[in-house]
Each structure stands twice: as structure tokens, then as C-alpha cells.
Amino acid sequence: MDRMEELGFRSETDRQIFREAAAPVELSPFGLHSGMFVPTLERQGTPEQSRKWVPLGKSFKMIGTYAQTELGHGTFIRGLETTATFDPETQEFILDSPTLSSIKYWPGNVAKTVNHCLVMAQLYTQGKCHGTHLFLVQVRNMEDHTIMPGLEIGDIGPKLGFDGVDNGFMRFNKYRIPRMNMLMRYAKVLENGDYIKPKNAKLTYGAMVMIRVFIVMDAFKTLSRAAVIAVRYSAVRRQSELRPGGEEAQVMDYQTQQYKLFPLLATSYAFLLAAEGMSQIYAKISSDIERGNLEDMPQLHALACGLKAFCTWVACEGIEVCRMSCGGHGYSHASGIPKIYANIVGACTYEGENTVMMLQTARYLSKCYIRGQRGESLPELIQYLTTDLNVKSTLGEDCSFESLVAAYSHRAARMVAVACKLQQTNKKKGMAGHDAWNKSTVPFIAATKAHCHLFIVRNFVTILSQKKIDPATHNVLSQLCTLYAVYGIVENMGEFMQDGYFNQDQVSILNRKVLALLEDIRPNAVALVDAFDYPDHLLQSCLGRYDGQVYEALYEYSKSSPLNNTDIHSSYYNYIRPMMQKRSESKNISAKL
Numbered sequence: 001m002d003r004m005e006e007l008g009f010r011s012e013t014d015r016q017i018f019r020e021a022a023a024p025v026e027l028s029p030f031g032l033h034s035g036m037f038v039p040t041l042e043r044q045g046t047p048e049q050s051r052k053w054v055p056l057g058k059s060f061k062m063i064g065t066y067a068q069t070e071l072g073h074g075t076f077i078r079g080l081e082t083t084a085t086f087d088p089e090t091q092e093f094i095l096d097s098p099t100l101s102s103i104k105y106w107p108g109n110v111a112k113t114v115n116h117c118l119v120m121a122q123l124y125t126q127g128k129c130h131g132t133h134l135f136l137v138q139v140r141n142m143e144d145h146t147i148m149p150g151l152e153i154g155d156i157g158p159k160l161g162f163d164g165v166d167n168g169f170m171r172f173n174k175y176r177i178p179r180m181n182m183l184m185r186y187a188k189v190l191e192n193g194d195y196i197k198p199k200n201a202k203l204t205y206g207a208m209v210m211i212r213v214f215i216v217m218d219a220f221k222t223l224s225r226a227a228v229i230a231v232r233y234s235a236v237r238r239q240s241e242l243r244p245g246g247e248e249a250q251v252m253d254y255q256t257q258q259y260k261l262f263p264l265l266a267t268s269y270a271f272l273l274a275a276e277g278m279s280q281i282y283a284k285i286s287s288d289i290e291r292g293n294l295e296d297m298p299q300l301h302a303l304a305c306g307l308k309a310f311c312t313w314v315a316c317e318g319i320e321v322c323r324m325s326c327g328g329h330g331y332s333h334a335s336g337i338p339k340i341y342a343n344i345v346g347a348c349t350y351e352g353e354n355t356v357m358m359l360q361t362a363r364y365l366s367k368c369y370i371r372g373q374r375g376e377s378l379p380e381l382i383q384y385l386t387t388d389l390n391v392k393s394t395l396g397e398d399c400s401f402e403s404l405v406a407a408y409s410h411r412a413a414r415m416v417a418v419a420c421k422l423q424q425t426n427k428k429k430g431m432a433g434h435d436a437w438n439k440s441t442v443p444f445i446a447a448t449k450a451h452c453h454l455f456i457v458r459n460f461v462t463i464l465s466q467k468k469i470d471p472a473t474h475n476v477l478s479q480l481c482t483l484y485a486v487y488g489i490v491e492n493m494g495e496f497m498q499d500g501y502f503n504q505d506q507v508s509i510l511n512r513k514v515l516a517l518l519e520d521i522r523p524n525a526v527a528l529v530d531a532f533d534y535p536d537h538l539l540q541s542c543l544g545r546y547d548g549q550v551y552e553a554l555y556e557y558s559k560s561s562p563l564n565n566t567d568i569h570s571s572y573y574n575y576i577r578p579m580m581q582k583r584s585e586s587k588n589i590s591a592k593l
């Protein structure tokens with residue numbers, strides 16, 4: 001932290017980049033403090049509360065996390081059981097874990113690192129429950145870091161990844177905090193216990209929306225790093241004869257290797273631009289919300305949920321493809337890819353389990369579809385829902401941006417309509433609203449993925465048509481954008497073809513185009529990954545080194561394995577030799593085999 005101060009890093013983005021450089025493969029134990037705890041104090045606290053606590057957080061005098069999930073509930077926030085009951089006699093809230101399932105479970109860095117938590121609990125005052133609210137809770141002594149009396153805290157144990165984060169459990173036993181430790185920007189409890197409700201109960205969920213937006217950028221970062229490693233390695237690795245009798249080929253010259261990696265390279269660029277676009281939308285709408293204008297809050301929630309789920313699912317699948325495209329060496333930690341995967345795959349679950357998040361977006365699409373059917377105006381990003389579904393594609397050999405965006409709009413509009421019509425049919429059959437919804441959620445998930453895919457394609461095309469980019473770079477980026485869009489159609493052809501939107505000739509054009517683009521991109525593939533400018537220190541990869549000295553690096557990496565500290569391992573003396581001796585004694589096996 002002091003080093004960041006010395007270097008004058010003030011912006012959270014710069015500090016985040018520094019933290020990643022300082023601890024490249026492990027997530028920072030202060031990530032949630034800086035990424036969630038402090039921003040939530042800023043956004044959910046009153047001006048007085050922010051003035052009091054934010055400086056303490058930013059100076060790391062107060063180190064915190066976000067403690068919401070419990071043993072029994074993570075997704076269903078309204079089902080959380082931790083209680084915060086107001087005591088007007090003492091002007092305190094009494095926090096309690098009334099059941100086993102109410103124990104806080106998973107909050108990052110709660111086990112050993114933090115001394116404070118933002119705790120989500122059901123607020124009770126004057127005998128009435130007012131739903132979940134956030135409370136600032138001191139959990140450790142500020143002098144000696146011992147656990148505060150009335151709390152049980154511990155680590156939840158080993159996980160698939162996220163080793164740098166001490167996810168923990170926390171149990172409250174009638175634990176008292178001052179009334180003013182409730183974050184009261186939107187809802188309040190007065191000294192007499194009166195509850196002042198917020199303009200919108202979901203304002204309390206604001207921290208999660210913010211992190212979902214961050215996670216879209218994380219999806220880009222992790223996928224692009226894996227792509228850098230796999231593409232560079234594919235340029236160095238020679239294996240098998242492409243031409244009989246010729247020299248062994250760079251594996252990047254196999255069409256199958258290109259088909260694995262180049263679409264992921266294109267996806268990395270698409271996700272970077274989508275993350276930047278999402279961040280701009282978040283900045284605009286969250287500032288409106290802070291000024292009391294909640295009009296676009298549903299649109300922000302829907303977009304953040306959908307993109308977080310879509311991008312993390314695609315990134316995790318893509319990182320696995322990158323790992324497998326590196327053969328055996330990809331399976332070694334020396335490649336750097338397993339750690340990338342282990343640390344990001346949790347993002348399909350945390351900050352909103354992806355299916356649940358997609359359904360939140362689907363719920364929004366369902367409402368927008370109905371409004372569109374009534375002829376009501378729709379937000380710009382959703383206007384495609386009123387696309388004329390009788391129109392067929394005009395796609396030609398050039399696979400123009402316009403025809404590609406039209407294809408994605410048609411596909412999403414058609415799939416949303418199918419899901420909504422199933423929901424409506426279910427209702428007409430006499431199903432209750434919640435059953436009609438549940439029995440249409442599979443098509444809604446597919447439609448929402450199409451909706452997110454459209455956002456990313458359209459965003460990529462829009463930026464290429466608006467930004468001033470030199471012709472050579474524009475040409476290469478256009479190839480990537482076209483590859484991202486055409487590959488997405490080829491890989492999901494059924495969804496684009498179900499209503500005959502494309503004719504057979506157009507399908508042939510698309511199948512030819514995707515292969516042609518692989519050849520177009522091949523000469524620039526290494527330059528396109530170098531352009532991300534990830535230093536070797538950040539990649540921590542013997543395969544993705546900038547200098548390409550892969551085998552030298554692997555050999556040195558292997559020699560440094562702790563198992564090589566001794567020639568004969570203790571297991572020989574403890575187990576192998578006694579076993580062999582026992583065998584030879586019992587079966588007169590000649591010692592000289």
C-alpha cells in the first residue's frame with residue numbers, strides 16, 4: 001500500500017493494475033476491501049458516514065469485506081436469516097445468527113484478514129421486518145486483531161482456486177453495534193426506531209451491480225491472458241509433419257489450431273470493448289441513481305447481470321480451450337493457464353450465480369417484449385425486439401457489418417419472442433404466473449444469451465465505425481470483429497436458421513468466410529496478442545514468454561520443483577523399500593531382476 005502511495009497511484013484502476021503486478025497469479029487479500037468494501041461505504045453510506053469511514057478504509061486503518069452469503073442462502077437474498085434487531089434503549093442493533101444455516105459463509109478475507117465487515121442482515125425494528133440492509137460491523141480488535149467477543153470466525157477450507165483469498169465463516173451471538181453503523185443513505189432507522197424506507201429496496205443491492213460490471217473486465221483480462229499464452233506457444237511449438245518429409249510445422253499452421261484460438265483472440269478484443277462499454281453505461285446510470293434518478297436502474301441491472309454471466313461463461317470455456325491447445329505442457333502450472341482458470345471460474349458463481357443472473361435479464365426482456373408488443377417506446381439497446389421477423393437476411397460474400405448485426409438482432413428478437421410466447425401459452429393453459437415463468441426459463445436462458453451476444457457484436461461494430469483508427473489497424477480489427485460475429489453464427493447456426501433467416505448459399509458463404517478469416521489473421525496473430533502488452537511477470541508462464549524460450553524455461557521450472565530437492569525421496573525409505581523387501585522375502589524373488 002505504501003508503495004502505491006510512493007508511486008502516486010490514486011485511481012482505483014491504477015491501484016488494481018499495481019496489485020495485479022505485485023501478486024500476478026494470486027488474487028489480492030485486499031481485493032474485496034478495495035473493490036467492494038470501500039466503494040460500498042462511499043455509495044451506500046450517508047455523506048457523514050462516508051466522510052467518517054472512507055478515509056479509514058482508503059488508508060487501510062479499517063480493512064473490510066462484504067459479508068452477505070450464508071450457509072443456507074447465497075442467491076436468494078430475501079431469504080437471508082442473519083438478523084439485525086434495533087434496541088431503542090441502547091440505540092444499538094443486535095446482530096444474530098439464529099440458525100445453523102444463517103452462519104455467514106464464503107465472504108472473502110473474513111477468516112483472517114479483515115477487521116470490519118459490511119454485513120447484509122434482515123432489519124427488525126418495532127417488531128417488524130423491513131428486509132435486508134447493510135451494516136458496518138467491527139469483527140476484530142483494532143489493537144491485537146483478536147476476534148471480537150460474541151463472534152465465531154474461521155476459514156472455510158481449501159477451494160478450487162482463489163487461494164489468495166481467505167474465504168471464511170462468521171457466526172453472530174447477540175452481537176451489538178451502534179445504530180449509526182447501519183448504512184443509511186437510502187433507508188434509515190431513527191432513534192425512536194421508526195423505519196424510513198428507501199425510494200427503491202434494490203438500492204441496497206447496488207454493490208453487487210458494481211462488481212458485476214468489474215467482472216466483465218475480469219472476463220476479458222483472464223481470457224486474453226490465456227490467449228496470449230496459447231497463441232505465443234502455438235508459434236513456438238513445432239509438432240508433426242504438415243508437408244510429408246518436410247520440417248515439423250508450427251502448430252499454429254494447423255487449421256484446427258487456428259479455429260481453436262483465433263476466435264478466442266477475437267473474443268478477447270470483443271470483451272475488452274464490451275467491458276469498456278459496460279463501464280461507461282454503469283458510470284452514467286449509477287451517477288443518475290446517486291442523483292435520485294432511478295429510471296434506468298432496471299436496464300443497468302439487466303445488462304450487468306447478463307454480461308457478467310455471458311462473459312464469464314464464455315471466458316472460462318475459452319480458457320480451457322487455450323489450455324488444451326497447449327497439449328501436455330498446458331496442463332502444467334508452468335503454463336500459467338490452470339491458475340488463470342481456477343481464479344476466474346468462481347466468477348460464474350460469485351456475485352450472482354450465472355443462471356440466476358441470466359434469468360434476471362430474461363425477466364427484463366420479457367417485460368420489454370410486452371411493452372414492445374403494445375407499441376410502447378423501448379430503451380435503445382432493446383429496440384431490436386420490435387424487429388420484423390418476416391425479413392430474411394441480405395448477407396452477401398462480403399459479410400458486411402450491417403448484415404451481421406442484422407442477423408444477431410433477428411436471432412435475439414426471434415428467440416425472445418419464442419420464450420415469451422411459451423410463457424404466455426403456459427398462462428393461457430391456466431398455469432399460475434410463477435409456473436408459467438419457470439416452465440419457460442430454458443428458452444429464456446437461450447434468448448438472453450442471444451441478447452448478450454448481440455450487445456457484444458453491435459458494440460464492436462459501433463466502435464469500429466465511430467473511433468478514428470489508422471487504416472491498417474482498422475483493417476485487422478475489422479477482421480477480428482467479422483471473425484467474432486461469423487464464428488458466433490457458424491457455431492450457433494441452428495438458432496440463426498430455425499426460421500430460414502439465411503438461405504443455403506448464405507450458410508455456405510459463412511462457412512467459407514470463417515476459414516478465410518483464419519488465414520487472414522494468421523500473419524498478425526502474434527502481434528495481436530503482443531498488443532495486450534502483458535509482461536512476462538504478469539503471465540507467469542513458461543509457454544507464453546515474450547522471448548519464446550519455452551523449453552529452456554520449462555527445464556528450469558522443473559528443476560526448481562521441491563521434489564527435486566533430494567535425489568531419493570523419503571517415501572522410498574518409508575514405503576517403497578520396505579514393500580520391496582517384504583515382497584522379495586515372501587516370494588524368493590531374485591534381487592537381481
Ligand SMILES: CC/C=C\C/C=C\C/C=C\C/C=C\C/C=C\CCCC(=O)SCCNC(=O)CCNC(=O)[C@H](O)C(C)(C)COP(=O)(O)OP(=O)(O)OC[C@H]1O[C@@H](n2cnc3c(N)ncnc32)[C@H](O)[C@@H]1OP(=O)(O)O
Nearest residue numbers: 027031032035074075076077202205208214301350351352
Ligand atoms: C478478490 C477480489 C479481487 C479483486 C477485487 C478488486 C476489484 C474488484 C474487481 C472485480 C471483482 C472481482 C472479484 C470479486 C470476488 C469475489 C466477490 C464475490 C462477492 C459476492 O459474491 S457477494 C454476494 C453476491 N451475491 C449475489 O449476487 C446474490 C444474487 N442474488 C440477487 O441479486 C437477488 O437475490 C436476485 C436479483 C436474484 C433476486 O432478488 P429479489 O428476489 O429481491 O428480486 P426479484 O427477482 O424478485 O426481483 C424484484 C425486482 O427487483 C429487481 N432487482 C433485483 N435485483 C436488482 C438490482 N441489483 N438492481 C436493480 N434492480 C434489481 C428485479 O429486476 C425485479 O424488478 P421488476 O421490475 O419487479 O422485474
Ligand SMILES: Cc1cc2nc3c(=O)[nH]c(=O)nc-3n(C[C@H](O)[C@H](O)[C@H](O)COP(=O)(O)OP(=O)(O)OC[C@H]3O[C@@H](n4cnc5c(N)ncnc54)[C@H](O)[C@@H]3O)c2cc1C
Nearest residue numbers: 066067068069073074075106107108346350351352353355
Ligand atoms: C470464489 C467465491 C467467492 C465468494 N465471495 C463471496 C463474498 O466475498 N461475499 C459473499 O457474500 N459471498 C461470496 N461468495 C458466495 C457467492 O456469492 C454465492 O455462492 C453465489 O451468490 C451463489 O449462491 P449460492 O451459493 O446460494 O448458489 P445456489 O443459488 O444455491 O446455486 C445452486 C443452483 O441453484 C440454481 N438456482 C438458484 N436459484 C435459482 C432460481 N431462482 N432459478 C433457477 N435456478 C436457481 C443455480 O442456478 C445453481 O445451479 C463467494 C463464492 C465463491 C465461489
